[in-house]
Amino acid sequence: MATKEAALRRFAVSLERQLGEDRLVEGEDWFLVSSKWWTCVFGASVDASSDENAGQTDDDSDGTDDTLPRGSDAFRVENESLVDLEFSSHKHEAVVLKSMLVEGQDYRLVSQRIWNQLSDQFGFDWEISRPVVARGPTKTLIVEVNPVIFEVLKQRLEEPVEPLDAEKKPLVLVASETCALKELQEKIWQTAAVEPQLRDMFPNVTVDNISTAVQVCYRMNENSSWVPLRDAVVTEDRGLNGFRSARSPDILVESTRVGELQLEPRDYKPGKEKLHHLLVEGRFTANPGMEVTDWRHGKFFSDIQANAWRFQLEVNELIDALDTDKKWYESRVVAISDTRVKVHYRGWTAKWDEWLPQLSPRIERLHTKVPNWRNFQVGDEVMVGREVDGKSYPEWRNACVADCKDSEEGSLRIEVEVDGVKRWMDAQDEMLCPLGTHKASNAQFSSTAASSYSPSSSYGRYGDRGRDYRVEIGRGRPEFQGVVGLTNLGNTCFLNSMLQCLINTPPLRDYFLMKDPVNGNPFFTKEINRENPLGMKGMIAVDFATLLRKMWGNEFMVVTPTQLKSVIGQYAPQFAGYQQQDSQEVMNFLLDGLHEDLNRVKKKPTTAPVEHNGRADSEVAKEAWQQYLRRNDSIIVDNFMGQLRSHVTCSNPDCGNESITFDPFMNLSVPIPSNESVKVEVQLFWANGNIPMKYAMHLPKDGCTLRDAKDKLSVLSGVPFSRIFFVEVFNHRILATYRDGMAIDKLREGILHAYELELPVTDYTFSSLAIRPPTAPRRLGIAETEPAKKMQLVELLHQAPVASPVDGRGNADGYDMLVEEGYGPKQRRVEVELFNTPLLVSIDPEWTKSQIHQKVWQVVHRLVASKESDFGCSQGQQLPYRLHVTEPNGGTTYSDLSRDDELVELPDNTNKPFSFTLEWNRNGYQLGYDETSAKRIELHDSMKNLNISPKAGPITLLNCVIKFTEREQLGQTDTWYCPKCKDHVRAFKKFDLFSLPNVLVFHLKRFRYAQNSFYLHRDKISTLVDFPIEGLDLSEFVTGPHNGSMIYDLYAVSEHMGGLGGGHYTAVARNPVNQRWFSFNDSHTSETSADSAVSSRAYVLFYKRRDEA
DSSP: OHHHHHHHHHHHHHHHHHHHHOOOOTTOEEEEEEHHHHHHHHOSOOOTTTTHHHHOOOTTOOOOOTTSOOSOGGGSBOOGGGBOTTTOBTTTTBOOBOTTOOBTTTEEEEOHHHHHHHHHHHOBSOOOEEEEEEETTTTEEEEOSSOEEEEEEEEOSSSEEOOBOTTSOBOEEEEOTTOBHHHHHHHHHHHHHTOHHHHTTSTTOOTTTHHHHOEEEEOSSTTSOOEEGGGOOBOTTTSBTBOOTTSOHHHHHHHOBGGGBOOOOOTTOOGGGGOEEEEEEOBOOOOTTOSSOOTTTTOBHHHHHHHGGGGGOOTTOEEEEEOTTSOEEEEEEEEEOSSEEEEEETTSOGGGOEEEETTOTTEEETTSSSOOTTSOOTTOEEEEEEOOTTOSSOEEEEEEEEEEEEOTTSOEEEEEEETTEEEEEETTOTTEEETTSSOOTTGGGOTTOOSSOOHHHHGGGSTTSSOOHHHHHTBSOOSSTTOOEEOOOSSOHHHHHHHHHHHTOHHHHHHHHOBOTTTOSBGGGGGOOTTOTTSOTTHHHHHHHHHHHHHTTTSBSEEOOHHHHHHHHHHOGGGSSSSOOOHHHHHHHHHHHHHHHTOSOSSOOOOOOOOOTTOOHHHHHHHHHHHHHHHOOSHHHHHHOEEEEEEEEOSOTTTOOEEEEEEEESSEEEOOOOOOEEEEEEEEEOTTOOOOEEEEEEEESSSOBHHHHHHHHHHHHOOOGGGEEEEEEETTEEEEEOOTTBBGGGSOSSOEEEEEOSSOGGGEEESSGGGSOTTSOOSSSSOOOOOOOSEEEEEEEEEOOOSOSSSSSSOHHHHHHHHHTTOOOEEOSSOOOBOSOOEEEEEOTTSBHHHHHHHHHHHHGGGBOOSSOSBSSSTTOBOSEEEEEEOTTSOEEEEEOOSSSSBOOOOOTTTSOOEEEEEEOHHHHHHHBOHHHHHOOEEOGGGGGTTOOOOOOOEEHHHHHHHHTSOEEOOTTSOEEETTTTEEEOOEEEEEEEEOOSEEEEEEOOEEEEEOSSSEEEEEOOOOEEOOSSOEEOGGGBOSOOOSOOEEEEEEEEEEESSTTTOEEEEEEEOTTTOOEEEEETTEEEEEOGGGGOSTTEEEEEEEEOOOO
16 A cells, blocks of 8 residues: 555656646647645645655656556546536537636646556546647637637527437537637538438538538527527627738638637636527528418528618618618608518608618618617707798708606606797607708807717717817716716717616715825725636726715716726626616626626635435535635625525426525516416317316416416316417418417417317427427428437318219219329319318328228217217228318318228328318218207306406516416426436426525516517516505515514616617716705706606616615
């Protein structure tokens, strides 16, 4: 044993000496080794200079020793503690690290030659290699420990889908910042080539057609649009000559590297949050039978989603449009045809109106090309027009905005001063236009008038393009201390709204205004943590403090947050431009940035996850909180951080595994329950052919989908969710199946048809596209294959009697002869007249014809008269109908199914879709068809309450909290990996409030994604949520110890008005000095009442714990 220990020590000394000699070389790989394993095998510390004689080896020596253990599992390099096993794969050579690992504590970095010696001598479980890259202007060499981690998604028309490999893991790629985009694409094909489950993503793709058949996209974050790699926008600081988008797409993909993409930093995030996304998409193939050309045909799915808004434009909707002089103007849609829209350029007469194709690049969404110049502030210069008798065009004059106010309807009104005369106008008045649009009759009014208008010239007065004279204009003592406006830098109202809420947060105000009693310097500067790798080098803290001190310094009435916005954009590129963003998202970034910049923990220790193991919640929660505080301690933690209890239960009834964790939270994103309902009638057809039953249900209008209707029907009927099939029936045929994610209010009026299936829908193949669910593979440009499935679902149509199914001459036997003699499919020369509701039949394609007849009889026997007759399906009985295999519409017959015991031969549904058609013969229809029975429908008890609408009471904040804490089942695309089942399951999850912070922030989830007819879109819930100004009591929701008061008082609200994209953010807040309420609309401030905070505009609510008496 002593010999082995000595050999290990000699080996360790040799490795340390070599490691001291090795230097980083760009392009070479270094390797991560678990510090825990290193210490366990080699001891806590080994000095390369000690035991020099033992460590002497030649440079080329591998440093091994015959007495060293070789290939022993006890000494194998164990790196698993560093690896995120949920996303890592030996097969794909993708190793994803756990979040927030620290060099020297969690791992050591070793060179290639040292790793070779370790792996050869001891073996290993995970090889973790990382490249050496050069960063910054000085080309500093570092090991890229945290490369970009991409998850590859496959696009469907409705939404992206997560393909899983044979191990039920997502397809993950680890890409260095030096990896070329072309190489990244090739990695996808190479990885998919070895996975049968992934190969079907693009089976027809070859090296020759890959660039045209398939497209790979990326996105900055989940709220950003998908961007094809060929159109990638690179970051300015990493490009050799600035932005590279000017180069051709082919050159761009060849030369642009992953590190140049504008991607949100995610290294520090846990689980799936650390993953960026790549989207593989094909081209949409329209149904060749469509009479009208589908504009989507041949286009990539991301292009379809990006342009769908063009085909949903409505008259009077505002857009941006480019005129014939190549200038962009705010414009209005005044007329719409099938493929064109007529635009009116606002500020110009109707003679300039113009018809433009809907797909024209000359039209764009509102404020994507033209800034929102109508977001007026006092002092803005504009042009005002007035009609002149005898002229067909108005006279335009330069004017100045003297005042702004909100009307009772919520719209902005401005008081303009023209040549000394003032008058009020609506901010959206057509007689307003930007300065320089027209020649002004009083041009001497403004010395700064531009000769022409453009978005860039409009922004020239803002930001850091020149002297920031807005600060000088805003200088002056405000009427009330701290009541200071913020300049809009161009669609930055979202930032201004949130800054006003944070500036008026008492703990933040007190902290950043506090001075060090020793030297009189700002106290916060003592806590700046410039070495924190997760922080912003103190820049966010310094710039936020500077802004706050200006606003509370009694020297300015209006302040411009240019520097703070610049720093925010530097570290969060999604906020860098002048697009409208989300105030809650910028709040999260600001609070997280302030926390890391002011983190009192200078060196974060390694912490292990806290396991519940059946212990009391209070004990586990306390331990989890202490673990959190070992790495996180700041003014933000002191005031904004609470603790959630998360309880996840595996949905597999044979498992029931539970996971209980206690996680910190900085704000609560609570859903808004709907108080409107939709009446839905569902007619359910049973699989055994019994009389259908009609159900009634009241479902919430907002956010409710057909999945919810299916859940409700499953409870009412007892039919399992997976065996309920919703379809759209029209003219006695099934037109299509409905998506589970379709919004309930998008249904056509009438009765919803549902069918009970004998098996879960996923166990079937489908005879035609009409009954194929949207979640099953369709002809969407990328052909897909499925594992073989035994049962097939076939639509059964009912055809009224005709003279003859072939030529109308009345000889039914003649048809049998035609078929038997092999004449093939026959087009019916008489019109096919369908009747009754179509049915669905579950069959096995390997059955005999007789077995299929028995199955068909099972679902139609109720339609046959029950009186004594010879009609039936038993031996010796006569059927009142013929059973044909036809085209899906019943028009062309492929074959006639006799009742013998021969095996059935059905068409291949992959290229020849089909249906069954029951042709009722004249005698069978007259004597055997029971029309009364066919129309009979049983009514469920729920139908009694159909016309009794549930009373819609007001929605309160407590209703939202109740909804937040409800137990819910995860969706199909948001599964949980159960470590006991070793599978991704739709687990049940429940949140409980365990402890609450001093400052409690509620985010009302007003923005949601809804499924439209063919794409996923985002919309807004404008419902009024009632919340208390004072005395919000949350004691009944807190499951942990009540340490401190559970009563909270409101002090600020971030508001959003209007729709998406063109909306506007404002704020109301209580001044912590005089306790009076004020309204903040960018640079405009005014006193208001506390009650004005409660409105449908409320978006983010700020509460402070009431001090206990």
